[in-house]
Amino acid sequence: MSEIVLARIDDRLIHGQVMTAWLQYTGGNHIVIIDDETAKDDFLKTVMEMSVPEGVALDVFSINDAIEFLKNDANDDKLLLLAKTPGAYYALIEGGVKLANLVVGGMGAAKGRTKFYKNIxxxxxERETFKNIIEAGTVVNVQIVPSDKATNVAGLLN
Structure with missing residues (x-):
């Protein structure tokens, strides 16, 4: 069974930091994007495929398809999960996918959002969803790049 070496929230999904720092740090060889909208957009999926380094697999799934894939995956890959929101990860957890850790890397300013931590x-x-994820037993940290000190999200929710 494949191992989840990183589950990361980043509203940009694949970009330079993920490709260089996190792939190298985790030894990941298979990126799994979990996003309903991206999964339906063939052009965007093609752009994502061109962004992935040679030798790294890429799958783009809707949330429901990701749950099925992760629960039934029989490969030996090191998976990097990428989603735009905490809601996608909470859906995975509710669907029976075990996540020991979740890294918050990029959640930009948007309508209805307020500053959470530095530029997050x-x-x-979303704050309530983080609480639910933590209550489910997943450790949630803000960490932009691997060399940054991780900041536990639980302490930011009070």
């Missing part, structure tokens, strides 16, 4: 923003609903 979250809505009230």
């Amino acid at each position: 923003s979250a809505s009230d609903d």
Whole structure:
């Protein structure tokens, strides 16, 4: 069974930091994007495929398809999960996918979001979702790049 070496929230999904720092740090060889909208957009999927280094596999799944893939995956890959929101990860957890850790890397300012930590923003609903993820037993940290000190999100929710 494949191992989840990183589960990361980043509203940009694949970009330079993920490709260089996190792939190298985790030894990951298979990126799994979990996003309903991206999964339906063939052009965007093609752009993502061109962004992935040679030798690294890429799958783009809707949330429901990701749950099925992760629960039934029989490969020996080191998976990097990428999603735009905490809601995608909470859906995975509710669907029976075990996540020991979740890294918050990029949640930019948007309508309904307020500053959460440095340049990370979250809505009230997203803050509640973080609480639910933590209550489910997943450790959630803000960490932009591997060399940054991790900051536990639980301490930011009070």
